[in-house]
Amino acid sequence: MFSNNKYPIEDLKKVKCFLLDMDGTIYLGDNVIDGTHEFLDILKKQNKRAMYITNNSSKATSQYVEKLSRLGIYSEEEDFFTSVNALEYNLNLKKPGAKLFVLGTPVFEEYLIEKGFEIIKEYYNEQEKRPDYVILAFDMTLTYDKLRIACDYIVDGVEYWATHPDMVCPVSGGRFIPDAGSFIECIYGTTGKRPSFIVGKPNPCIINVIMDKYGYKPEEIAVVGDRLHTDIMSAVNAGVNSICVLSGEATVEDIEATPDKNKPRYVFDSIKDIYNLLRN
Numbered sequence: 001m002f003s004n005n006k007y008p009i010e011d012l013k014k015v016k017c018f019l020l021d022m023d024g025t026i027y028l029g030d031n032v033i034d035g036t037h038e039f040l041d042i043l044k045k046q047n048k049r050a051m052y053i054t055n056n057s058s059k060a061t062s063q064y065v066e067k068l069s070r071l072g073i074y075s076e077e078e079d080f081f082t083s084v085n086a087l088e089y090n091l092n093l094k095k096p097g098a099k100l101f102v103l104g105t106p107v108f109e110e111y112l113i114e115k116g117f118e119i120i121k122e123y124y125n126e127q128e129k130r131p132d133y134v135i136l137a138f139d140m141t142l143t144y145d146k147l148r149i150a151c152d153y154i155v156d157g158v159e160y161w162a163t164h165p166d167m168v169c170p171v172s173g174g175r176f177i178p179d180a181g182s183f184i185e186c187i188y189g190t191t192g193k194r195p196s197f198i199v200g201k202p203n204p205c206i207i208n209v210i211m212d213k214y215g216y217k218p219e220e221i222a223v224v225g226d227r228l229h230t231d232i233m234s235a236v237n238a239g240v241n242s243i244c245v246l247s248g249e250a251t252v253e254d255i256e257a258t259p260d261k262n263k264p265r266y267v268f269d270s271i272k273d274i275y276n277l278l279r280n
């Protein structure tokens with residue numbers, strides 16, 4: 001266990017809401033990480049909240065509820081906050097009901113339609129038919145046509161946002177599949193343009209929206225995650241507590257090689273250590 005001297009370990013007992021990354025933090029593939037159940041139980045007993053945050057924009061929150069339930073973890077849809085929820089929040093700040101050209105899964109499109117946005121499917125020259133935004137998500141149904149039309153609109157100057165920057169998504173068998181960040185590079189290669197706004201971690205947007213929505217102060221929030229460039233950086237950028245667990249991607253060597261200002265405030269072997277801290 002490691003704690004940056006500037007941040008006493010006792011400060012973690014004041015945290016009211018833990019924002020948990022999932023893969024590498026509470027489970028690895030289909031295996032729950034030891035201590036997860038005890039950690040969630042003690043939060044409930046102490047009247048604290050756990051929320052799950054994820055950059056993945058290919059799934060509906062109901063699919064995460066099912067996945068956790070298969071692992072024996074009870075959750076409700078309100079316990080999840082994804083890059084898609086934060087995207088919707090920001091679109092509503094800018095232009096409720098905006099017209100969108102979307103690179104995303106059917107589940108992603110349905111969510112946006114449900115929230116009052118209009119999905120444009122074709123390329124139009126007529127100004128009144130054109131989208132207000134091109135939105136790039138984790139599109140596991142990507143086609144060449146969608147890619148070509150998105151590039152045309154982006155070159156024409158339509159504002160372009162992405163849900164998250166991850167290059168790859170881990171899947172079973174230790175393999176990786178192309179994620180939104182790889183599509184960003186593909187579009188950059190064609191258009192010379194990158195998104196003007198990328199919603200997900202390391203952008204602090206998800207955390208800021210949660211603080212705004214539920215009224216938490218920064219010292220009452222702690223992000224728990226296994227990736228330095230996304231989980232920990234989002235907490236650093238939001239000015240909230242950051243806990244790196246060594247049960248997933250990041251290693252002690254990675255943390256040592258990170259500049260001080262971007263280091264996690266706390267490092268634990270796994271979520272079990274946070275449980276041990278809270279119960280004492």
Ligand SMILES: [Mg+2]
Pocket residue numbers: 021022023024025225226227248
């Ligand atoms: Mg992770």
